[in-house]
Amino acid sequence: MEDLSGAPLSALSCETKELISTLLNPKRFIPTQNGLSRDWKGLAHVCKIDQETMRNIYHDADPTGRVLSISQNKLKDFNLQHLKEALEKIERWDVIDDTKELMEKDAKSYLERLQKSQNTAELNDKDVDSKILTIDDLILMEQGQDTQHYDAFVLYAQEDTEFANEVVQNLENENNMKLCLKERDLIAGVSFEYEAILRLILERCNRLILILSPDFFKSPANEFFLNCAQAAGINKKPERKIIPCIYKTCELPPQLQYFSKIYYNKLSPHLFWERLLHSIKVVNGTTMKVKQNNRTESKLSETKRQGLNTFFKKSVEKQLKDMPKGSDSKKSHLEISPAYKEAEPQKTPVKESVSESTLELPSLDGLSTLPSHSSVEYKQKDRKKDKIGKSYIKKFQTLIEKF
Structure with a gap:
C-alpha cells in the first residue's frame, strides 16, 4: 500500500477530485454519531473552514471541489492521509473505498516526479553549444x-x-x-x-x-x-x-x-x-621549416669544414717550405694526429706541387711538435724560422677556436 502522508493535497488528479465531488456534493440528512454532516459540509467542518466562507460555498456549483481548494491553500501540511482521516470522521467509508486506488496512484506519481526533480538537467552553455x-x-x-x-x-x-x-x-x-x-x-x-x-x-x-x-x-x-x-x-x-x-x-x-x-x-x-x-594529404609547414633549418645548418658546418681543410693545406705548404731540404723528412714529419682524423670527414688531397704523393694534413699538436731531422743541424737562420713558425701556429690555434 502506498504511503499517502508523503503526498500533499495538490497531488490529487482531476479524475480523483471529480469522483470525490460526485460522492460528497449530494446532501445527506442523517448525521454521524458526533453530529457531523456526512456530505461536503462535514468535510468543510473537519477542515476548519469558517462560517462566513461556508455561506459563500453554498452557492458554488461544486462545493466539495471548493472545500478541497481552500484546504490546499490554507492548510499547507494537509496531505492525502489527512483527507482519508477526514472522510473517516464523517463516516464516508464508501468514498474511501471508491477512491482508494486512485489516491494511491496519485501519491505514487507525485513521489516519482519528486524523485526525478532531484536530478536537475545541466544549464546549456550557449557559447559552447x-x-x-x-x-x-x-x-x-x-x-x-x-x-x-x-x-x-x-x-x-x-x-x-x-x-x-x-x-x-x-x-x-x-x-x-x-x-x-x-x-x-x-x-x-x-x-x-x-x-x-x-x-x-x-x-x-x-x-x-x-x-x-x-x-x-x-x-x-x-x-x-x-x-x-x-x-x-x-x-x-x-x-x-x-x-x-x-x-x-x-x-x-x-x-x-x-x-x-x-x-x-x-x-x-x-x-x-x-x-x-x-x-x-596535407604537408605540415612547421615540419618543412625544421627540415630547411637542418639543411642550412648542415651546409654551414660543411662550409666551415672545407674552410678549415683549405687553411690546413696552406699552413702545411708554408711549413714544408720552411723545413730543411730532404726527400724523406717531409713525408716522415707530416703524420696526421688521431684527434684530427676523427674530426675530419674525409681526407683532402693536396696539390702535386707540395708533394708527389697525396699529402695528409697534420693536427695542430703535430704541427707544433714537428721533430727535427737527425742529420740536419739548424743554423741561426733556421732557429729564427722555427721561432716564427711557432708564433704563427699559436695564432692559427686561436683562430681555429673561433670556429
Whole structure:
C-alpha cells in the first residue's frame, strides 16, 4: 500500500477530485454519531473552514471541489492521509473505498516526479553549444577538448551514395583519414543547416571532395556549397581546397573547367584511389621549416669544414717550405694526429706541387711538435724560422677556436 502522508493535497488528479465531488456534493440528512454532516459540509467542518466562507460555498456549483481548494491553500501540511482521516470522521467509508486506488496512484506519481526533480538537467552553455556542429564535436567537448577537424568534406548527390560510401571506406578504414558527411556527422537540431555545412567546409575541413555526376548538378544545394567554397578560396590565399572527382561523365560548369580533376575508371580504380589519397594529404609547414633549418645548418658546418681543410693545406705548404731540404723528412714529419682524423670527414688531397704523393694534413699538436731531422743541424737562420713558425701556429690555434 502506498504511503499517502508523503503526498500533499495538490497531488490529487482531476479524475480523483471529480469522483470525490460526485460522492460528497449530494446532501445527506442523517448525521454521524458526533453530529457531523456526512456530505461536503462535514468535510468543510473537519477542515476548519469558517462560517462566513461556508455561506459563500453554498452557492458554488461544486462545493466539495471548493472545500478541497481552500484546504490546499490554507492548510499547507494537509496531505492525502489527512483527507482519508477526514472522510473517516464523517463516516464516508464508501468514498474511501471508491477512491482508494486512485489516491494511491496519485501519491505514487507525485513521489516519482519528486524523485526525478532531484536530478536537475545541466544549464546549456550557449557559447559552447554554438560550436557543436557534428557528433564528433559533442564527444570531444564533453572530454574537455576542442572541436573536431576533418581531412575533407565529401559532397555528392543522393543517387551516388553507394560510391560515396566506397570513398569513405577506402579513405577512413584503409588510410586512417577523417571525413565529414552531412547525413552521417551533422548533429540534429542545428539551425540554418546550410550555414553549419559552410562553416564545416570552410573552417573545419582541409579539402572539399566533389563526387561529380549528372545528378550532382541537379541539386541547388550542391551548386551553392561549390560556389561558396570557390569564392572563399579566391578571397583567401591560393590553396587546393576543391578536389573534383569525375565519377560519371557530365558537363562541368565554367568554375570547374580549369581545375585539375581525377577520373574514376572501374577497370583500373587503383590509380584513382592513389591520386585521391595523395591529393588530400596535407604537408605540415612547421615540419618543412625544421627540415630547411637542418639543411642550412648542415651546409654551414660543411662550409666551415672545407674552410678549415683549405687553411690546413696552406699552413702545411708554408711549413714544408720552411723545413730543411730532404726527400724523406717531409713525408716522415707530416703524420696526421688521431684527434684530427676523427674530426675530419674525409681526407683532402693536396696539390702535386707540395708533394708527389697525396699529402695528409697534420693536427695542430703535430704541427707544433714537428721533430727535427737527425742529420740536419739548424743554423741561426733556421732557429729564427722555427721561432716564427711557432708564433704563427699559436695564432692559427686561436683562430681555429673561433670556429
